[in-house]
Amino acid sequence: MNNLKVAIIQIQTGPDKSSNLLKTAELFASIEKSRVSLVLLPEMFQCPYNLESFSIFAEDIPTGETSLFLSNLAREYGTFLVGGSIPEKKGNRYYNTSIVYNPCGEIIGIYRKTHLFDVDFENLHFQESAVLNPGNTPLLIDTPWGKIGILICYDLRFPELIRLYALRGAFMVAVPAAFNPITGPLHWEVLFRARAIDNQVYLLGASPAPYPNAFYQAYGHSLIVDPMGRVLEQLGNEEAIIIKDIDLSLVDLTRQRLPLLKHRRLDLYAINPDEKLGNSLKDQKGEAI
Ligand SMILES: NC(=O)CCC(=O)C(=O)O
Numbered sequence: 001m002n003n004l005k006v007a008i009i010q011i012q013t014g015p016d017k018s019s020n021l022l023k024t025a026e027l028f029a030s031i032e033k034s035r036v037s038l039v040l041l042p043e044m045f046q047c048p049y050n051l052e053s054f055s056i057f058a059e060d061i062p063t064g065e066t067s068l069f070l071s072n073l074a075r076e077y078g079t080f081l082v083g084g085s086i087p088e089k090k091g092n093r094y095y096n097t098s099i100v101y102n103p104c105g106e107i108i109g110i111y112r113k114t115h116l117f118d119v120d121f122e123n124l125h126f127q128e129s130a131v132l133n134p135g136n137t138p139l140l141i142d143t144p145w146g147k148i149g150i151l152i153c154y155d156l157r158f159p160e161l162i163r164l165y166a167l168r169g170a171f172m173v174a175v176p177a178a179f180n181p182i183t184g185p186l187h188w189e190v191l192f193r194a195r196a197i198d199n200q201v202y203l204l205g206a207s208p209a210p211y212p213n214a215f216y217q218a219y220g221h222s223l224i225v226d227p228m229g230r231v232l233e234q235l236g237n238e239e240a241i242i243i244k245d246i247d248l249s250l251v252d253l254t255r256q257r258l259p260l261l262k263h264r265r266l267d268l269y270a271i272n273p274d275e276k277l278g279n280s281l282k283d284q285k286g287e288a289i
Pocket residue numbers: 043117152153154155157177178179180183184187
């Protein structure tokens with residue numbers, strides 16, 4: 001069980017849900033049945049990434065069209081499937097939700113994006129929280145190879161959650177995502193590499209490919225990073241699939257050679273959840289920090 005074959009699918013997500021699902025199925029078809037153990041899809045892979053579309057494309061989980069579509073794919077190809085994310089409607093609320101399936105097509109986990117993407121750049125104003133609600137529950141799934149943590153896109157910027165996954169035993173973290181042309185070139189690869197290095201885990205990132213004339217241009221560049229921070233493979237802007245064998249022994253080897261998780265000085269910087277940043281800085285009384 002030292003090797004694991006993973007696939008990452010990068011599609012152009014357009015305005016038509018059926019053709020987004022069809023394209024996903026077409027790229028899946030390049031996977032040999034039962035030869036890939038884990039497949040990852042992008043954030044909002046069946047819905048354009050804009051606020052107006054979220055409620056229109058939203059579905060119930062597990063009875064909605066996309067849930068059933070993903071379940072069938074996982075079963076047909078005999079693979080674990082991290083089903084990117086979709087807009088979920090639950091009662092009166094909407095979430096950005098990733099559904100995870102086992103190779104029998106059964107749901108083994110649901111993760112709702114925890115940190116909503118609210119930003120205000122000159123050329124990009126986006127406020128997920130105007131429509132979506134945040135999730136409140138981290139998700140680690142059990143697989144025959146070990147535990148895999150799930151994050152969605154902007155969650156990657158918050159090192160605490162992925163550290164929690166690493167400390168709870170994750171050897172890999174799968175991230176459906178959709179960065180953009182402003183933050184993508186500067187931050188995308190750096191964040192994936194930094195989180196992999198800090199936590200000594202494999203990091204998988206799946207993005208949509210940019211769709212011409214869409215309001216929000218996805219950055220693409222889906223990638224796999226190993227626990228030493230090496231980019232094993234990265235796409236450009238094209239619709240494509242990465243299929244890669246990864247060596248699981250590298251996680252333990254990296255942690256033995258460079259045991260940084262054991263070297264943490266929690267006596268100095270364990271974070272107290274009740275501590276308010278403003279107060280703690282004031283308490284420093286001007287000392288250099
Ligand atoms: N969909 C997202 O969460 C976008 C996150 C992003 O682009 C970033 O820079 O962070």
